[in-house]
Amino acid sequence: MSSREIMLAKIRNSLGRGPLGGDAIQAIEKRLKNPTPNTIPARGQGGAKERAATFSKMASQCDCTVDLLNDVSEIPGALKTYLETNNQPMAIRVAPVADLQDIPWDEEPALVVNYGNAEETDHVGLISAWGGVAESGTIVALSGPQNPTALNFLPDTFVALLYSKKIASNYEEAWSRVRSESNQDNFMPRTVNWITGPSRTADIEQTLLLGVHGPRRVHILLLDNEKS
Template identity: 40%
Template sequence: MSSRDRIFATLRAGLKHTVDDPARPQAVTERINRRTPNLVPQRAQIPHAEQVALFTAKVEALTVTVDSVPSEQDVPGKVADYLARHNLPSQLRVSPDPLLQNLPWSERPMLQVDYGGGRSQDLVSVTPAFAGIAETGTLMLHSSTTTPTTLHFVPDHHIVVMRESQITGSLEDAFARLRDKLGTADKTAAENWPRTVNFVTGPSRTADIEGVPVLGAHGPRRLHIVLIADGTP
């Protein structure tokens, strides 16, 4: 028996559960489908334009930089401006996501766009986000074949491209959108669910050692958002 199997066997014994108990999957399915919302703060239950302004204010307070652009056509230029502002090379490691693949990168021929997961040599990644949460200024990111999680954490600079319509008021709202997109608890839908859902609030930072804040300890030291104005969801 492997260490993993021993750990789960010990947990099952403590909970008095068996491996083939048919009631357990049914209970999990019912709980997922019921999904009673938790307490939702009122501060983000505001018109969508105000949610966008609140989200922007929250992320900027966390040392995140934001560029607002009128259309997707303007994104490559803002990415190039970011690289120039921080004296970075022109190489980008980009999520193979349809939103990013369809951007007019060719209008900025100096940019070297390479698609795939994050690698140790990558300084700058460009990814989409699933949602932006206005109440806390948090990005909701999930893994998939077109959104490798390594791009969220390996490079020093993380550039997120997202639409204003992806901004929600609360965490509960963001999860409701994820369920609407990926389904509920039936077997087919479950296969579409991501292995990880990450919540990113500002650049990576820690003060574990002598209480001194350090940026980039567990992820990017800089986070930049290019926000495409596309109205309400």
């Protein structure tokens, strides 16, 4: 017998039954194919405006900084100011995704924009977040052809552009969207990252320190472009 068979047999023996039968399987499959949320906290729920406000509040509590913008054209200026304030180099590594390529970077010639995945030497990374979760101020990033995962972790400074309309109230809402955006049975991308603040540790004498392996700072460009 393979270990697989032995382990399954031992589990069934402990449960005092053989393999599950048709009805039991059907009930489980129903649960797996139509996932229903358990309790959802009230925090985070509300209209688009409330969601954006809760998101900003929660993200700030987790040591993120949030810049509220009304138009794409404000991004280069806002980013330049942020990098200057934090004494960061003006070279940014940008995810090769259409909405970031459409930003009028020329308006800030000081910014050096390179598209692609993060390299060891990159100090600043910019992604376009797939979404956010208001309840905990969490950024959601999905890996894909234009969205490398390393960009979320390697650079010292992690900047995410987030459209306020993409902020879900809670994780369950975000999962429904992941499912519905893919029309496939296997809808998960290779990696789904939930990012809630900069990298941190308390492993040395329980003292909280930021930036141990991942980014030392997280900046969110929250774009409310309902009007545009």
